[in-house]
Amino acid sequence: MLNKLRDQTVFKHNWLLSLVVSVGVWQFAVPVMGQMLLPYTPQLNAEELKQQGLEVAEEAAQLIRFQQHELALSRAKLATQLAPNEYQPWFILGTLYIIKQELEPGVNALEKALALQPEEVGIKFTLGNAYFQQGKYQQAATELEEGLKIKPDVPSAQFDLGNAYFKLGRMGEAIAVYQKAIDQQEDFWPAVNNIGLIKYEQGNIKEAIQHWEKALDIDPEQAEPLLALGVALYVQGQQQKGFELAESALQLDSSYGELQHLKDNLWGEKLLKDTQTFFTTPKMQSVFSQLDGASSTITGNEQQTRDR
Template identity: 55%
Template sequence: MPKRNWLLSVLAIAGCWQLALPASGQALLPYTLNLEAEELETQGLALVQDAIQLARFEQYDLALPRAKLATQLAPDTFESWFVLGSLYVQQQQLDEGITVLRRAQRLAPREAGILFTLGSAYFQKADYQAALRELEAALRLDSTSLEGLFDLGNTYLMLKRFPEAIATYKKAMEQEPRFWPGVNNIGLVRYEQGDIEGAIADWEAALAIDPNAAEPMLAIAVARYRQGRQSEALKQGQAALALDQEYGSLDYLKKNLWGDRLLADAARFFSNPQMQALTTISPNP
């Protein structure tokens, strides 16, 4: 999969980029306490905006304390808890993130972005049944979310529910026909089903969308190597790793949802002397 700022994706799903800040100074003078509460909430939501902008530039160490303070100043707005929970998940503090996101959900039970983020948190914990529950609920509220459909497809893939994974990736492609990761992951599914030629066709289709996509390029090389087309495979594999050397790690490929068959074939491919210098092979793919 291409690298993406996951946090920004879920915030975009939820529509939290332009938060509506409550107007300050509109209360009558006798209602001083209400005015102070409104001002605190305004300051809290302004901090939420700051945290989002800092996250945009991956300055999470600065974004997190602002989001924490926002929950104190605006405890009754779901946005403050949602952004804090999302930051925790982005930083792999998954249990903390889930706890905070549940509070956001109590404030906004029909906010799809919260459910999408919970789904991602459970996916990262490898609790795929819980991820499935949250993502399906989110998509009932927002059925056209490209990121949500892709994450649901990935969840079906990890559960080895292959037909449902393919169908969901295809739904994602309906939203954005040039979304090559969806085509790429259909290839991952087909390979695990034993359809090597079908997988290669999908990866070639992904490359037709983005000729510089290292993942489908490497996957084709691994498949060709298995088929005995070594010269072609080695040339294409070297070209893929020249684009992104991270794909030379089996651990990295596993994080990108390569299945057992494809990982085993990648290990054999990487063991070729011409590939060894470019790769990092872990002992247990």
């Protein structure tokens, strides 16, 4: 499992509009009728530009809260132009790019923000997550470790660090930091789930099962621990129970029927191999066929609705 701001914008200043109007005046030939009064264009100094940039950045942050990401992006870009030496616009811009899964420009913006404000933990945590998504696991771990030294009790950052350690093969450290996240937030089921993934790879299926059962005690409607538990019980000889759990998991989220999706969610080689064998059983092939049929029926109904 991987972990992977409302629109109340008020334009307090109209100086940009004044500039546009001013430019527009000179686009046309105007008869001379005495002294013409031109629109007032304020002369903004660097400090005023910076303040404008920070205000625009705040507007972008508000739009993020409303999930108005495209509108927020244009404002964040403007904010970095108005206040290029302030970290907040770059932080907001980088965060937006990461949300949009545009990792390279997101990382570039976050690195600029961090250069301007090296001790800002929010940047370090966000950058660590972005590095992880890029597959730069050691860089991810470094940023997350540094952030947690400054602010140690952040479960989501501890979870991300655990994932980085997982990818680096530092399994004992991964379990320790996942446990810290759970100690901070008892219902943090993804951390519980991932300890189960490690235990399975270590050959301790019994403890893996206990962790997946605990994750489901926290949230019974999570497909990942349901499927993992189903596979583990099947391997342990409880085949019927395993099939039932797996079918429930795939009904909740059919993407867990794809091995690549499982690999992306940190399932290790041993669990993937057992899952692949499990998926090839006649019973699971029947489950997949039923899911495919249900999907086709839904798609057909949607098409009929659109055709009406």
